[in-house]
Amino acid sequence: MNSDKIAKAVLFLASVIILLIAGGMIYSLVEGSIPAFKNFGLSFIWSNNWNPTRNQESYGALPFIAGTIITSVAALLISLPLSFSTSLFLGEYYRGTRLAKVLGTMVDLLAGIPSIVYGLWGFYVLRPLLIDLGLPNQGFGIFPASIILAIMIIPYATSLSTEIITMVPGELKEAAYSLGATRMEVIFSVIVPSARSGIVAGYILSFGRALGETMAVTMLIGNANRIPESFFGTGNTMASVIANQFGEADGLKLSALIAIGLLLFLITGIINSAGKLIIKRME
Template identity: 60%
Template sequence: MRDKLFNLLLLLSGVGVILVAGGILYALSTESLTAIKEYGLLQFITSTEWSDRSQSFGALPFITGTLMTSLLALLFTIPFSLSVALFTGEYFKGRRVATMVSSLVDLLAGIPSIVYGLWGFYTVRPILVSLNVNAQGFGVLLASIVLAIMIIPYASSLSAEFIGMIPNELKEGVYSLGATRLEVIRHISIPVAGSGIFAAYILAFGRALGETMAVTMLMGNTNNVPLSLRDTGDTMASVIANQFGEASGVKLSALFAIGFLLFLITALINLVAKGVVHRIHK
């Protein structure tokens, strides 16, 4: 009887996950129909105009802003997160200093995004302005830097876990052949843990795609397509947060359509990542 109850609980949990995902997809798609019928899906995605006056709403500025900031943040994240992961999972694994660094990384991962936004506004922005890197004080570069700092703890913590799971016997066998620490990392640690590290970066990238408050505070909140790192703009998540409360009619439907596109982009990235990880394991 206990086994049957446990199996039923597992079945209900699995069905519940499917129902929640299906409910999200259904709600977003049905609420998006008004905007999609009004403009057409292709025009909605490729249009650069977002205007309350003309009642014309296109998603391209926000798609561009989302991809630019997220990809740039991921590019900034890779060297720093991999260094932290190797420090805690390889070089000083099991030592007190690695435990301290891991605890600090976990603490940074739990900080709310709005706190990162405040920190970026009052710390990173003045530095960039003083260096004349970002004369406007806002923009893609500023948002990307803060996003990178936000997702580094996720990527480094997960990567360190996968690196730490490599059997010591495998590395000791390579050391016995005269390999250096760097050679072991290059030819054993990173290749063996490669799929896990890749998955960690995909999860961090997904966090950057959906980030809202920090980007809202730092990117400038304009409806134009950002063409350089110094341009202002908006992302798909932040434009929904900024304009959802006052939206109605076709504009409200357009915001739902942006959320629907963000859902599809995130799902597509996760599917691609799973496919890559599956190929690596094969």
């Protein structure tokens, strides 16, 4: 057997293993969530009742779906102008300079910090600051959770966007400059249109990370099992309720938590698929 056949066999085996792992994850989630859907049906998805009292158990995923979507969308909106501006700074305005290299290294470092560290910073620094500014609920809630999520995904989105911006061919920019275009015109008429599919992909990946974030959100969101009353109210996300209650859960409650995990898996898959369609249309 020559080296090409060996390489082909190894690559095929690796691909099969990945498929088996993905299939095993889906199977275990579906199997574990069957009791919850048998008891509550599809109303489990839009029910907002969460009552773990034995013999009166009733579970619904809507409060956690709402908390997840609200915090993730808010984090993306907060992070977008900051990460986009920083990526232009690194990838175009100060590209190749010592300042850009130092700042780029810091961005990469921040992207690799564990989420629990962000959570600790949010709890001991951001939360007291928001309390001093008069935020209700002792500084817990959707708003601080969204801020900490935004801070977490800014380095991730910035790093991806910077890489895409630096890949725009120099010939395109030089042609625009030769026609008398200003720096700003080159950025928004040449660089951004050329790199937009990659930039959008970076933000979709960042949004996916925000959807599944657990520890940092758990430490700040307030962990209230209800639909948030306002942007400054307390709530819970799909990931945080699983992290908080999975260890002590059994029976129907355990199945309900697994069903929430399955829904989170499906939501993430839908968003990623929608992102791919958007990127294809933008190319």
